[in-house]
Amino acid sequence: MADTGSAPEIPTGLQQYDSYATDPKYQKYFTIGWTAALGAYLLFRIVGLFIPRRSKVWSFVSSIGLWSLPGIGLTVGQLLVIVCYTIGVLACLTTRAKLEENPNRAGFLALAQLPPSSFSPFLAHFTYEKLSPYHRYAGRVFFLCTAIHGGMWINNHLKYGEQILGASKETTGVAAFSLVCILVLSSLKPVRRWAYEVFYIIHILAVPAFLVTISYHTTYARPWVYPPAAFWLADLILRMVRGTWVGQVELSVQGDTTVIQMPTYSKPILPGQHVRVTLFLPTLGIRDAWYSPGHPVTVIPADRGAVLAMKAAGGWTRAVGDYARFASSTSKSADADCAEKPDACPPVTVLAMLSAHPTGGIALPRPLAAYTDVFCMAGGSGASFALSLAGALRGVRRAEVVWCVRSFGSIIPLAPYLARLTAGAAHVHITVYVTCLCQPELIPDIPNCDVVLWDGVGDSGRPSVGSLMKTFVAEVDAKDEQASVAIMAAGPRSLVAEAGNAVARLKAAGPSVEVGYHGEVFDL
Numbered sequence: 275m276a277d278t279g280s281a282p283e284i285p286t287g288l289q290q291y292d293s294y295a296t297d298p299k300y301q302k303y304f305t306i307g308w309t310a311a312l313g314a315y316l317l318f319r320i321v322g323l324f325i326p327r328r329s330k331v332w333s334f335v336s337s338i339g340l341w342s343l344p345g346i347g348l349t350v351g352q353l354l355v356i357v358c359y360t361i362g363v364l365a366c367l368t369t370r371a372k373l374e375e376n377p378n379r380a381g382f383l384a385l386a387q388l389p390p391s392s393f394s395p396f397l398a399h400f401t402y403e404k405l406s407p408y409h410r411y412a413g414r415v416f417f418l419c420t421a422i423h424g425g426m427w428i429n430n431h432l433k434y435g436e437q438i439l440g441a442s443k444e445t446t447g448v449a450a451f452s453l454v455c456i457l458v459l460s461s462l463k464p465v466r467r468w469a470y471e472v473f474y475i476i477h478i479l480a481v482p483a484f485l486v487t488i489s490y491h492t493t494y495a496r497p498w499v500y501p502p503a504a505f506w507l508a509d510l511i512l513r514m515v516r517g518t519w520v521g522q523v524e525l526s527v528q529g530d531t532t533v534i535q536m537p538t539y540s541k542p543i544l545p546g547q548h549v550r551v552t553l554f555l556p557t558l559g560i561r562d563a564w565y566s567p568g569h570p571v572t573v574i575p576a577d578r579g580a581v582l583a584m585k586a587a588g589g590w591t592r593a594v595g596d597y598a599r600f601a602s603s604t605s606k607s608a609d610a611d612c613a614e615k616p617d618a619c620p621p622v623t624v625l626a627m628l629s630a631h632p633t634g635g636i637a638l639p640r641p642l643a644a645y646t647d648v649f650c651m652a653g654g655s656g657a658s659f660a661l662s663l664a665g666a667l668r669g670v671r672r673a674e675v676v677w678c679v680r681s682f683g684s685i686i687p688l689a690p691y692l693a694r695l696t697a698g699a700a701h702v703h704i705t706v707y708v709t710c711l712c713q714p715e716l717i718p719d720i721p722n723c724d725v726v727l728w729d730g731v732g733d734s735g736r737p738s739v740g741s742l743m744k745t746f747v748a749e750v751d752a753k754d755e756q757a758s759v760a761i762m763a764a765g766p767r768s769l770v771a772e773a774g775n776a777v778a779r780l781k782a783a784g785p786s787v788e789v790g791y792h793g794e795v796f797d798l
Contacts, residue, residue, distance in 0.1 A: 293379065294378070296370070308362065311358065333784055333785060337781035339354070347767055347771075356408070359415065367379055378423070385494070388498050391502070392481075392506065413458065417454055417455075421451075446491040453480050453484040460473050485499050519628045520625070521538050522624070526621040527598040528686055529681075529683040529684060529687070530595065532583070532584045532585075532591065532595040533583050534583075536579045539579040539580045545663045546659055548573060548633065549571060551626060574661045574664075576691070576694075577694075636792050643666070645670065646672075648667060649761045651765075652677045652763070653764075663675075667699060673701060676706075678706075681710045692704060696721050703722050705723070739772045759787055759789050760790045761789060762791070762792045777791040
Protein backbone atom coordinates (compact mmCIF):
# COMPACT_ATOMS: atom_id res chain seq x y z
CA MET A 275 0.00 0.00 0.00
CA ALA A 276 1.29 3.43 -0.89
CA ASP A 277 2.53 5.64 1.90
CA THR A 278 0.14 8.59 2.03
CA GLY A 279 1.83 10.26 4.99
CA SER A 280 0.32 11.42 8.28
CA ALA A 281 -3.26 12.56 8.57
CA PRO A 282 -3.79 16.30 8.25
CA GLU A 283 -4.18 18.21 11.50
CA ILE A 284 -7.11 20.52 12.09
CA PRO A 285 -5.94 24.05 12.87
CA THR A 286 -6.32 25.00 16.51
CA GLY A 287 -8.77 27.76 15.72
CA LEU A 288 -11.06 25.31 13.89
CA GLN A 289 -10.95 22.50 16.45
CA GLN A 290 -14.15 21.66 18.29
CA TYR A 291 -14.04 22.59 21.97
CA ASP A 292 -13.69 19.39 24.03
CA SER A 293 -15.34 20.32 27.34
CA TYR A 294 -14.79 16.96 29.03
CA ALA A 295 -11.05 17.10 28.36
CA THR A 296 -10.45 20.78 29.18
CA ASP A 297 -12.87 21.83 31.92
CA PRO A 298 -11.88 19.24 34.58
CA LYS A 299 -8.39 20.80 34.59
CA TYR A 300 -9.85 24.04 35.91
CA GLN A 301 -11.62 22.11 38.65
CA LYS A 302 -8.20 20.97 39.80
CA TYR A 303 -6.75 24.48 39.51
CA PHE A 304 -9.53 25.86 41.71
CA THR A 305 -9.13 23.06 44.27
CA ILE A 306 -5.36 23.61 44.45
CA GLY A 307 -5.99 27.33 44.90
CA TRP A 308 -8.41 27.17 47.85
CA THR A 309 -6.53 24.39 49.65
CA ALA A 310 -3.25 26.33 49.28
CA ALA A 311 -4.94 29.46 50.66
CA LEU A 312 -6.29 27.48 53.61
CA GLY A 313 -2.83 26.07 54.29
CA ALA A 314 -1.30 29.56 54.16
CA TYR A 315 -3.86 30.82 56.69
CA LEU A 316 -3.15 27.94 59.07
CA LEU A 317 0.57 28.62 58.75
CA PHE A 318 -0.09 32.30 59.53
CA ARG A 319 -1.94 31.37 62.71
CA ILE A 320 0.77 28.92 63.79
CA VAL A 321 3.53 31.48 63.22
CA GLY A 322 1.53 33.96 65.33
CA LEU A 323 1.88 31.67 68.34
CA PHE A 324 5.67 32.14 68.32
CA ILE A 325 5.80 35.87 67.61
CA PRO A 326 6.66 38.05 70.65
CA ARG A 327 3.43 39.13 72.30
CA ARG A 328 4.15 42.86 72.06
CA SER A 329 5.58 42.92 68.53
CA LYS A 330 4.36 46.16 66.94
CA VAL A 331 4.81 44.78 63.42
CA TRP A 332 2.70 41.72 64.20
CA SER A 333 0.08 43.85 65.94
CA PHE A 334 -0.21 46.06 62.86
CA VAL A 335 -0.47 43.10 60.46
CA SER A 336 -3.07 41.34 62.61
CA SER A 337 -5.11 44.56 62.94
CA ILE A 338 -5.79 44.83 59.20
CA GLY A 339 -8.32 42.02 59.17
CA LEU A 340 -10.33 43.47 62.08
CA TRP A 341 -11.51 46.64 60.33
CA SER A 342 -15.19 46.69 59.39
CA LEU A 343 -16.39 48.57 56.33
CA PRO A 344 -19.63 50.58 56.71
CA GLY A 345 -22.74 49.16 55.10
CA ILE A 346 -21.21 45.76 54.27
CA GLY A 347 -21.38 43.92 57.56
CA LEU A 348 -18.02 42.21 56.96
CA THR A 349 -14.54 42.77 58.27
CA VAL A 350 -11.64 43.46 55.92
CA GLY A 351 -10.34 39.96 56.62
CA GLN A 352 -13.66 38.35 55.74
CA LEU A 353 -14.05 40.54 52.67
CA LEU A 354 -10.54 39.65 51.49
CA VAL A 355 -11.31 35.93 51.74
CA ILE A 356 -14.61 36.34 49.88
CA VAL A 357 -13.08 38.51 47.12
CA CYS A 358 -10.18 36.10 46.58
CA TYR A 359 -12.61 33.17 46.48
CA THR A 360 -14.82 34.92 43.94
CA ILE A 361 -11.87 35.97 41.77
CA GLY A 362 -10.56 32.41 41.80
CA VAL A 363 -13.91 31.03 40.65
CA LEU A 364 -14.36 33.68 37.93
CA ALA A 365 -10.78 33.20 36.68
CA CYS A 366 -11.27 29.45 36.34
CA LEU A 367 -14.72 30.01 34.83
CA THR A 368 -13.72 32.40 32.04
CA THR A 369 -10.13 31.47 31.13
CA ARG A 370 -10.15 29.98 27.59
CA ALA A 371 -13.79 29.02 27.97
CA LYS A 372 -16.49 29.03 25.32
CA LEU A 373 -19.51 29.34 27.56
CA GLU A 374 -21.96 30.31 24.81
CA GLU A 375 -21.02 27.26 22.80
CA ASN A 376 -20.67 24.87 25.73
CA PRO A 377 -21.44 26.07 29.28
CA ASN A 378 -20.13 22.91 30.94
CA ARG A 379 -17.26 24.88 32.51
CA ALA A 380 -19.71 26.56 34.89
CA GLY A 381 -21.12 23.17 35.86
CA PHE A 382 -17.66 21.75 36.52
CA LEU A 383 -16.76 24.78 38.67
CA ALA A 384 -20.01 24.41 40.61
CA LEU A 385 -19.10 20.81 41.42
CA ALA A 386 -15.60 21.87 42.53
CA GLN A 387 -17.18 24.22 45.08
CA LEU A 388 -19.11 21.46 46.84
CA PRO A 389 -16.24 20.40 49.18
CA PRO A 390 -15.43 23.91 50.56
CA SER A 391 -19.13 24.83 50.74
CA SER A 392 -19.97 21.72 52.77
CA PHE A 393 -16.85 21.84 54.94
CA SER A 394 -17.82 25.10 56.68
CA PRO A 395 -21.27 24.02 57.94
CA PHE A 396 -19.72 20.86 59.39
CA LEU A 397 -17.21 23.00 61.30
CA ALA A 398 -20.16 25.07 62.54
CA HIS A 399 -20.43 22.43 65.28
CA PHE A 400 -17.38 24.12 66.76
CA THR A 401 -17.58 27.78 65.68
CA TYR A 402 -20.92 28.68 64.12
CA GLU A 403 -20.78 32.48 63.99
CA LYS A 404 -17.29 32.79 62.46
CA LEU A 405 -17.95 30.54 59.47
CA SER A 406 -21.50 31.52 58.54
CA PRO A 407 -20.49 34.52 56.33
CA TYR A 408 -18.13 32.35 54.28
CA HIS A 409 -20.74 29.64 53.86
CA ARG A 410 -23.39 32.13 52.72
CA TYR A 411 -21.17 33.83 50.14
CA ALA A 412 -19.76 30.53 48.87
CA GLY A 413 -23.36 29.43 48.36
CA ARG A 414 -24.07 32.55 46.30
CA VAL A 415 -21.05 31.98 44.05
CA PHE A 416 -22.09 28.34 43.71
CA PHE A 417 -25.58 29.48 42.66
CA LEU A 418 -24.02 31.84 40.09
CA CYS A 419 -22.17 28.93 38.46
CA THR A 420 -25.22 26.66 38.45
CA ALA A 421 -27.36 29.48 37.02
CA ILE A 422 -24.86 30.08 34.19
CA HIS A 423 -24.62 26.38 33.42
CA GLY A 424 -28.34 25.61 33.63
CA GLY A 425 -29.54 28.87 32.07
CA MET A 426 -27.26 28.65 29.05
CA TRP A 427 -28.10 25.00 28.40
CA ILE A 428 -31.82 25.77 28.56
CA ASN A 429 -31.28 28.73 26.24
CA ASN A 430 -29.38 26.53 23.74
CA HIS A 431 -32.14 23.92 23.83
CA LEU A 432 -34.75 26.60 23.16
CA LYS A 433 -32.62 28.15 20.42
CA TYR A 434 -32.22 24.88 18.51
CA GLY A 435 -35.67 23.50 19.30
CA GLU A 436 -34.40 20.62 21.42
CA GLN A 437 -36.39 18.95 24.20
CA ILE A 438 -35.73 20.31 27.69
CA LEU A 439 -37.60 17.73 29.77
CA GLY A 440 -37.96 14.06 28.98
CA ALA A 441 -34.40 12.80 28.54
CA SER A 442 -32.72 11.61 31.72
CA LYS A 443 -29.79 14.05 31.65
CA GLU A 444 -31.94 17.13 31.02
CA THR A 445 -34.62 16.14 33.55
CA THR A 446 -32.15 15.49 36.38
CA GLY A 447 -30.32 18.70 35.52
CA VAL A 448 -33.48 20.79 35.79
CA ALA A 449 -34.38 19.00 39.05
CA ALA A 450 -30.92 19.70 40.52
CA PHE A 451 -31.07 23.36 39.50
CA SER A 452 -34.56 23.65 41.03
CA LEU A 453 -33.24 22.32 44.33
CA VAL A 454 -30.42 24.89 44.28
CA CYS A 455 -32.96 27.67 43.69
CA ILE A 456 -35.04 26.43 46.64
CA LEU A 457 -31.94 26.42 48.86
CA VAL A 458 -31.02 29.95 47.83
CA LEU A 459 -34.52 31.39 48.30
CA SER A 460 -34.92 29.74 51.71
CA SER A 461 -31.54 31.17 52.79
CA LEU A 462 -32.55 34.80 52.29
CA LYS A 463 -32.27 36.85 55.46
CA PRO A 464 -36.04 37.59 55.77
CA VAL A 465 -36.76 33.85 55.67
CA ARG A 466 -34.06 33.06 58.23
CA ARG A 467 -35.27 35.83 60.51
CA TRP A 468 -39.02 35.19 60.42
CA ALA A 469 -39.20 31.46 59.61
CA TYR A 470 -35.97 29.89 60.85
CA GLU A 471 -37.57 26.47 61.14
CA VAL A 472 -38.51 26.56 57.42
CA PHE A 473 -34.94 27.46 56.49
CA TYR A 474 -33.54 24.67 58.68
CA ILE A 475 -35.87 21.91 57.46
CA ILE A 476 -35.37 22.80 53.79
CA HIS A 477 -31.60 22.62 54.21
CA ILE A 478 -31.76 19.27 55.97
CA LEU A 479 -33.89 17.78 53.17
CA ALA A 480 -32.71 19.60 50.04
CA VAL A 481 -28.95 19.15 50.42
CA PRO A 482 -28.91 15.31 50.29
CA ALA A 483 -31.61 15.41 47.59
CA PHE A 484 -29.37 17.65 45.48
CA LEU A 485 -26.33 15.40 45.96
CA VAL A 486 -28.29 12.36 44.81
CA THR A 487 -29.86 14.19 41.85
CA ILE A 488 -26.59 15.66 40.59
CA SER A 489 -24.98 12.21 40.76
CA TYR A 490 -27.64 10.92 38.36
CA HIS A 491 -27.25 14.00 36.18
CA THR A 492 -23.59 13.33 35.35
CA THR A 493 -21.02 10.74 36.33
CA TYR A 494 -18.41 13.51 36.51
CA ALA A 495 -20.14 14.76 39.66
CA ARG A 496 -19.60 11.70 41.80
CA PRO A 497 -15.97 12.33 42.89
CA TRP A 498 -17.02 15.81 44.02
CA VAL A 499 -20.17 14.57 45.74
CA TYR A 500 -18.33 12.18 48.04
CA PRO A 501 -16.73 14.86 50.30
CA PRO A 502 -19.99 16.76 51.04
CA ALA A 503 -21.81 13.45 51.49
CA ALA A 504 -19.12 12.39 53.95
CA PHE A 505 -19.45 15.68 55.86
CA TRP A 506 -23.23 15.29 55.92
CA LEU A 507 -22.91 11.74 57.26
CA ALA A 508 -20.30 12.84 59.80
CA ASP A 509 -22.69 15.57 60.91
CA LEU A 510 -25.41 12.99 61.59
CA ILE A 511 -22.98 10.69 63.41
CA LEU A 512 -21.69 13.59 65.51
CA ARG A 513 -25.23 14.52 66.48
CA MET A 514 -25.98 10.90 67.45
CA VAL A 515 -22.76 10.54 69.44
CA ARG A 516 -23.34 13.81 71.24
CA GLY A 517 -26.97 12.91 71.69
CA THR A 518 -29.75 15.14 72.88
CA TRP A 519 -31.00 16.30 76.24
CA VAL A 520 -34.72 16.12 76.88
CA GLY A 521 -36.35 17.47 80.00
CA GLN A 522 -38.81 19.87 81.53
CA VAL A 523 -37.90 23.55 81.56
CA GLU A 524 -39.56 26.61 83.02
CA LEU A 525 -40.41 29.62 80.87
CA SER A 526 -40.78 33.04 82.43
CA VAL A 527 -41.23 36.29 80.54
CA GLN A 528 -40.70 39.86 81.67
CA GLY A 529 -41.08 42.57 79.08
CA ASP A 530 -39.50 41.33 75.85
CA THR A 531 -37.07 38.94 77.58
CA THR A 532 -37.83 35.23 77.99
CA VAL A 533 -35.78 33.22 80.49
CA ILE A 534 -35.65 29.41 80.23
CA GLN A 535 -34.63 27.66 83.44
CA MET A 536 -33.08 24.20 82.96
CA PRO A 537 -32.43 22.93 86.52
CA THR A 538 -31.55 19.36 85.46
CA TYR A 539 -29.13 20.24 82.65
CA SER A 540 -25.74 18.95 83.78
CA LYS A 541 -23.50 19.03 80.70
CA PRO A 542 -20.18 20.92 80.94
CA ILE A 543 -20.40 24.47 79.57
CA LEU A 544 -17.56 26.66 78.33
CA PRO A 545 -17.82 30.46 78.06
CA GLY A 546 -19.65 31.67 74.97
CA GLN A 547 -21.02 28.28 73.97
CA HIS A 548 -24.52 27.77 72.62
CA VAL A 549 -27.02 24.95 72.35
CA ARG A 550 -29.71 24.28 69.76
CA VAL A 551 -33.13 24.37 71.35
CA THR A 552 -36.41 22.78 70.36
CA LEU A 553 -39.44 23.64 72.50
CA PHE A 554 -42.71 21.73 72.56
CA LEU A 555 -45.49 24.32 72.80
CA PRO A 556 -48.70 22.32 72.28
CA THR A 557 -51.27 25.07 72.78
CA LEU A 558 -50.06 27.08 69.78
CA GLY A 559 -51.29 24.52 67.26
CA ILE A 560 -49.74 21.81 65.09
CA ARG A 561 -47.17 24.09 63.45
CA ASP A 562 -45.84 25.37 66.76
CA ALA A 563 -46.11 22.16 68.79
CA TRP A 564 -42.52 21.38 67.92
CA TYR A 565 -41.27 24.89 67.44
CA SER A 566 -37.96 25.63 65.73
CA PRO A 567 -35.72 22.61 65.10
CA GLY A 568 -32.48 23.55 66.77
CA HIS A 569 -32.42 27.32 67.26
CA PRO A 570 -28.96 28.36 68.62
CA VAL A 571 -29.07 30.09 72.02
CA THR A 572 -26.13 31.03 74.29
CA VAL A 573 -25.97 29.04 77.54
CA ILE A 574 -25.66 30.81 80.91
CA PRO A 575 -24.26 28.62 83.73
CA ALA A 576 -26.34 28.63 86.91
CA ASP A 577 -26.06 27.23 90.42
CA ARG A 578 -28.56 24.54 89.38
CA GLY A 579 -28.31 23.47 85.77
CA ALA A 580 -28.24 26.22 83.16
CA VAL A 581 -30.28 29.15 81.89
CA LEU A 582 -31.16 30.48 78.45
CA ALA A 583 -32.16 34.12 78.00
CA MET A 584 -33.71 35.37 74.76
CA LYS A 585 -34.98 38.75 73.62
CA ALA A 586 -37.96 38.87 71.26
CA ALA A 587 -36.23 39.69 67.98
CA GLY A 588 -37.76 37.37 65.40
CA GLY A 589 -40.40 34.76 64.69
CA TRP A 590 -39.21 32.05 67.07
CA THR A 591 -38.13 34.17 70.04
CA ARG A 592 -41.26 36.29 69.80
CA ALA A 593 -43.52 33.21 69.61
CA VAL A 594 -41.89 31.66 72.69
CA GLY A 595 -42.36 34.88 74.65
CA ASP A 596 -45.99 35.21 73.52
CA TYR A 597 -46.70 31.63 74.55
CA ALA A 598 -45.13 32.08 78.01
CA ARG A 599 -47.12 35.27 78.54
CA PHE A 600 -50.36 33.66 77.33
CA ALA A 601 -49.95 30.49 79.42
CA SER A 602 -49.03 32.52 82.50
CA SER A 603 -52.04 34.81 82.17
CA THR A 604 -54.48 31.91 81.81
CA SER A 605 -53.11 30.27 84.93
CA LYS A 606 -53.83 33.38 87.03
CA SER A 607 -57.03 35.23 87.75
CA ALA A 608 -58.57 37.26 84.98
CA ASP A 609 -57.46 40.57 86.51
CA ALA A 610 -53.75 39.63 86.57
CA ASP A 611 -52.11 41.75 83.90
CA CYS A 612 -48.65 40.32 83.19
CA ALA A 613 -47.76 43.15 80.88
CA GLU A 614 -48.07 45.71 83.66
CA LYS A 615 -46.92 43.44 86.49
CA PRO A 616 -43.98 41.39 85.25
CA ASP A 617 -43.48 39.72 88.63
CA ALA A 618 -47.08 38.47 88.52
CA CYS A 619 -46.42 36.03 85.72
CA PRO A 620 -45.59 32.58 87.11
CA PRO A 621 -43.18 30.28 85.25
CA VAL A 622 -44.65 27.91 82.66
CA THR A 623 -43.36 24.33 82.48
CA VAL A 624 -42.86 22.88 78.98
CA LEU A 625 -40.87 20.07 77.41
CA ALA A 626 -37.60 20.96 75.68
CA MET A 627 -35.01 19.13 73.61
CA LEU A 628 -31.46 20.46 73.37
CA SER A 629 -28.23 19.38 71.79
CA ALA A 630 -26.57 17.44 74.61
CA HIS A 631 -23.19 19.13 74.22
CA PRO A 632 -22.87 22.91 73.76
CA THR A 633 -20.86 24.05 70.73
CA GLY A 634 -18.97 27.14 69.67
CA GLY A 635 -17.22 29.32 72.22
CA ILE A 636 -14.64 32.07 72.42
CA ALA A 637 -12.11 32.26 69.57
CA LEU A 638 -9.30 34.35 71.05
CA PRO A 639 -5.70 33.97 69.78
CA ARG A 640 -4.90 32.27 73.10
CA PRO A 641 -7.10 30.61 75.75
CA LEU A 642 -9.11 33.07 77.85
CA ALA A 643 -7.37 31.87 81.02
CA ALA A 644 -4.03 33.07 79.60
CA TYR A 645 -5.10 36.74 79.75
CA THR A 646 -4.69 38.78 82.90
CA ASP A 647 -7.44 41.36 82.22
CA VAL A 648 -10.77 41.08 80.41
CA PHE A 649 -13.00 43.74 78.85
CA CYS A 650 -16.41 42.62 77.53
CA MET A 651 -18.79 44.91 75.63
CA ALA A 652 -22.35 43.62 75.18
CA GLY A 653 -25.40 45.10 73.56
CA GLY A 654 -29.00 43.89 73.84
CA SER A 655 -29.11 40.09 73.61
CA GLY A 656 -25.33 39.99 73.83
CA ALA A 657 -25.77 40.11 77.59
CA SER A 658 -26.21 36.33 77.56
CA PHE A 659 -22.68 36.03 76.14
CA ALA A 660 -21.31 38.22 78.94
CA LEU A 661 -23.21 36.25 81.58
CA SER A 662 -21.71 33.00 80.27
CA LEU A 663 -18.29 34.28 81.42
CA ALA A 664 -19.24 34.03 85.12
CA GLY A 665 -16.87 31.18 85.96
CA ALA A 666 -14.03 32.28 83.68
CA LEU A 667 -13.77 35.82 85.10
CA ARG A 668 -12.95 34.59 88.60
CA GLY A 669 -9.42 33.69 87.52
CA VAL A 670 -8.47 37.03 85.95
CA ARG A 671 -6.86 40.02 87.64
CA ARG A 672 -9.46 42.59 86.55
CA ALA A 673 -12.62 42.42 84.45
CA GLU A 674 -15.00 45.07 83.20
CA VAL A 675 -18.37 44.12 81.68
CA VAL A 676 -20.27 46.88 79.87
CA TRP A 677 -23.86 46.30 78.76
CA CYS A 678 -25.80 48.77 76.61
CA VAL A 679 -29.55 48.32 76.82
CA ARG A 680 -32.56 50.39 75.79
CA SER A 681 -34.64 50.28 78.96
CA PHE A 682 -34.36 49.58 82.68
CA GLY A 683 -36.97 46.85 82.28
CA SER A 684 -34.51 44.71 80.34
CA ILE A 685 -32.23 44.55 83.38
CA ILE A 686 -34.80 43.06 85.76
CA PRO A 687 -35.04 39.52 84.26
CA LEU A 688 -31.24 39.17 84.19
CA ALA A 689 -30.51 40.83 87.55
CA PRO A 690 -29.91 37.52 89.44
CA TYR A 691 -27.37 36.42 86.83
CA LEU A 692 -25.66 39.83 86.79
CA ALA A 693 -25.34 39.52 90.57
CA ARG A 694 -23.85 36.04 90.15
CA LEU A 695 -21.29 37.51 87.75
CA THR A 696 -19.86 39.72 90.53
CA ALA A 697 -20.62 37.51 93.54
CA GLY A 698 -17.42 36.91 95.50
CA ALA A 699 -15.33 38.66 92.84
CA ALA A 700 -14.46 42.23 93.76
CA HIS A 701 -12.26 42.53 90.67
CA VAL A 702 -15.28 42.13 88.36
CA HIS A 703 -17.23 45.31 87.69
CA ILE A 704 -20.38 45.81 85.62
CA THR A 705 -21.55 49.05 84.01
CA VAL A 706 -25.01 49.13 82.44
CA TYR A 707 -25.76 52.03 80.10
CA VAL A 708 -29.49 52.62 79.64
CA THR A 709 -30.54 54.71 76.64
CA CYS A 710 -34.20 55.20 77.63
CA LEU A 711 -35.56 56.57 80.91
CA CYS A 712 -38.39 54.36 82.16
CA GLN A 713 -39.02 53.16 85.73
CA PRO A 714 -35.46 53.29 87.13
CA GLU A 715 -36.89 52.65 90.60
CA LEU A 716 -37.47 48.99 89.60
CA ILE A 717 -33.74 48.28 89.28
CA PRO A 718 -32.70 45.73 91.93
CA ASP A 719 -29.50 46.10 93.91
CA ILE A 720 -26.65 44.35 92.06
CA PRO A 721 -23.25 44.20 93.81
CA ASN A 722 -20.37 45.98 92.11
CA CYS A 723 -22.65 47.25 89.33
CA ASP A 724 -23.32 50.79 88.13
CA VAL A 725 -26.43 51.63 86.11
CA VAL A 726 -25.94 54.81 84.08
CA LEU A 727 -28.61 56.70 82.16
CA TRP A 728 -26.99 57.54 78.83
CA ASP A 729 -28.05 60.83 77.30
CA GLY A 730 -27.68 59.58 73.73
CA VAL A 731 -24.68 61.71 72.82
CA GLY A 732 -22.84 60.08 69.93
CA ASP A 733 -23.58 58.86 66.43
CA SER A 734 -24.67 55.37 67.52
CA GLY A 735 -26.83 56.50 70.47
CA ARG A 736 -24.61 54.58 72.92
CA PRO A 737 -21.27 55.21 74.65
CA SER A 738 -18.18 55.12 72.49
CA VAL A 739 -16.83 51.58 72.53
CA GLY A 740 -13.38 52.83 71.56
CA SER A 741 -13.22 55.32 74.45
CA LEU A 742 -14.29 52.75 77.04
CA MET A 743 -11.85 50.22 75.65
CA LYS A 744 -8.95 52.66 75.48
CA THR A 745 -9.55 53.73 79.09
CA PHE A 746 -9.57 50.13 80.30
CA VAL A 747 -6.37 49.19 78.44
CA ALA A 748 -4.60 52.35 79.66
CA GLU A 749 -5.16 51.23 83.25
CA VAL A 750 -3.35 47.93 82.66
CA ASP A 751 0.18 47.95 84.02
CA ALA A 752 2.39 48.00 80.92
CA LYS A 753 5.49 47.31 83.02
CA ASP A 754 4.16 43.85 83.82
CA GLU A 755 5.60 41.55 81.15
CA GLN A 756 2.78 39.08 81.70
CA ALA A 757 0.01 41.67 81.31
CA SER A 758 -2.43 40.95 78.50
CA VAL A 759 -5.99 42.05 77.72
CA ALA A 760 -8.78 39.96 76.21
CA ILE A 761 -11.37 42.19 74.54
CA MET A 762 -14.73 40.68 73.60
CA ALA A 763 -17.84 42.14 72.02
CA ALA A 764 -21.25 40.54 71.55
CA GLY A 765 -24.55 41.90 70.31
CA PRO A 766 -25.82 43.76 67.24
CA ARG A 767 -23.62 43.88 64.16
CA SER A 768 -23.05 47.63 64.51
CA LEU A 769 -21.68 47.26 68.04
CA VAL A 770 -19.37 44.38 67.14
CA ALA A 771 -18.13 46.30 64.08
CA GLU A 772 -17.41 49.36 66.22
CA ALA A 773 -15.54 47.20 68.74
CA GLY A 774 -13.51 45.54 65.98
CA ASN A 775 -12.52 48.92 64.54
CA ALA A 776 -11.52 50.14 68.01
CA VAL A 777 -9.30 47.10 68.56
CA ALA A 778 -7.81 47.53 65.08
CA ARG A 779 -6.87 51.16 65.90
CA LEU A 780 -5.42 50.04 69.20
CA LYS A 781 -3.30 47.27 67.66
CA ALA A 782 -2.20 49.42 64.70
CA ALA A 783 -0.84 52.04 67.11
CA GLY A 784 1.30 49.43 68.82
CA PRO A 785 -0.29 48.67 72.20
CA SER A 786 1.82 48.58 75.34
CA VAL A 787 0.28 45.20 76.27
CA GLU A 788 -0.85 42.17 74.31
CA VAL A 789 -4.44 42.48 73.07
CA GLY A 790 -6.64 39.61 71.91
CA TYR A 791 -10.08 40.11 70.35
CA HIS A 792 -13.22 38.05 69.86
CA GLY A 793 -16.44 39.42 68.37
CA GLU A 794 -19.76 37.62 68.14
CA VAL A 795 -22.71 38.99 66.19
CA PHE A 796 -26.13 38.02 67.52
CA ASP A 797 -27.92 37.65 64.19
CA LEU A 798 -29.26 34.97 61.85
